[in-house]
Amino acid sequence: MLEKVVLTTKNSKHQLLDIEVKNHKYEIDLSWIEKNKETSFDIEFVFQKPIKHFRNHDYTWVDCKKDRIATEFSPKIIKLSNDILVQANVNLGIWEVKKKFPKSLFWKFNPENAYPIVNYIGDKNEKKVISTNVKIDFEIKLELLFPKQAVEISRSKIPFSAIACFTDHCDFDTLENLKTQRAFFKKQQIKVTKGFFLNHYSKREDNASFERNSEEINKWREDGHELCYHSLSQSIKSKDESFNDFENFQPPYSDIPTWIDHGYQPYNLSLYNKNNKTETYFSETMKEKGIQILWNYIDSGTSTNGVINQINPEHFTLKSFLKGIKNESFISKLGHFFKAIIFHSYSDIKTVYYIDFTIAIKNIIYKKQIKSLIPFLSNGFKLFLPFMKTVLSWNSSKNQTFRNAKYTPIFFPITINNQTFTIFQTLEMIDFNASLSEENINKLIKEKGIFIAHTYFSAPMPYQKGRLLINDTEINPIVINQSNLLSKAIEEHKIWNPTLKELVEYLSKFGKIKFDIDENQSIKINSEIKLDHQFVY
16 A cells, blocks of 8 residues: 655655554554654655545545645545545644645644744834744554544534634723624624733723723623633833733633733733743743633734635635635725735735834824825835735735645644643634625535634724724624624524634544544544544545
8 A cells, every 4th residue: 555654854854664554554653753852744655556535624525636735623534546545543733645746645743834923023023923843742653544434523513514713802992882792792692702901001091991891891701702811901011010910910710711912012922032031931920820822913814705714725825815805996905915915925024014014104194294204115115025026926926825824723732831822823804794794604614614713893993894893882784784694604503603712622622532443444433532523435
């Protein structure tokens, strides 16, 4: 069945000699990798027959006429041209097949950009995306199984349904619009992971916080929503005051595990290192407060018509995004296209130029500030070159998956000072009219897809098409119509709508499930964890 097995690390490449398939499975010896303390490696399996079919993220068979990827939350199953099934014994790592290598299966651990996080660096807090390495448990054996029938596990608590998870940033919350939002979600029976500011320290006097509005925020919890920290305050205090807040705040409840970075708070995951705080300081403070789940400024892309499923990398290309906004005005399309290139095609230091560029535009248009022409021109020039580079190479760049979406990192564990945290990645959702369109709801259901939305439900900006609120007391009627579609799909169990905490608790079981095979080539699940599954032929 196997012609050869090749192990590739950052600094070496060698062929594994023992490729004997025993008892319908092939066991991979990782002792050399463990001994040499490698953190990133690929194993290439070259079969005697070409790979004919690949089990896709939507639980269907697809051909191998283009590159295919299966991450931790997708089936790891292929079928050879002689109809022999091949399955991984665990859901760890990433499987990849490439059109150029029809007989090869690549099992990758910690490839570049698979598990990204953000650090802010420099005087202007330039955004730098770095690749982290997920800790490898070498006590778990890796095996290829050759069963008569394979088995795949449901990502959803509702067997093989789609998943819609909303996380909300509370930047523009007021007491009045909190009540409006909560009434809307209660009527629609939609659950949200609701960010809140613990302390009232804001440039806006009416900005909501737990300090002043605990009665209303507690009602969100009573309605079944998850509360999560959006850092600790809307505005930034001095560094000493900020770190004092971080060290000494008292959680209002013992079961608030989720933290969403906000602004440039110095104690954020993205900034504590720059502010000369150690990993020990950060990890022990977070653990002391019961925080285990972190978000820090990475989106797979921006949702629009046709862009909704985070586990499908084909949604996250410039071509797909442009197709989704084709009905918008030329100026609007140009603005969204420009942002998509800078944030998602490059997704690195150039984003700070974009932020300064857009601030300058707003100052010129709305505040008539002539002095803003200088940052407008200087930052515009810095962004012009990468923009034109993409435009001039359009035939190749239009179909390239955004860097942080290729390996669909819904969430992943990271280790900070021997403490394990979960990082989750989001889908930016601004236009709820387009994002929750009938086309998108149907697409999500059909693909059995998933999104973790990064939203600002209370955003008041009039230029934001498809925003949730018309004003503090009125929901956008267009969005009501669209959310009715989602609400109905949830009610009919076509979509599971968990809070982030519920989703992480459920999907974290995936990596603990093990498969085995007996002498009759029957596959079995060796785990006390019971998740819904189905057999594959």
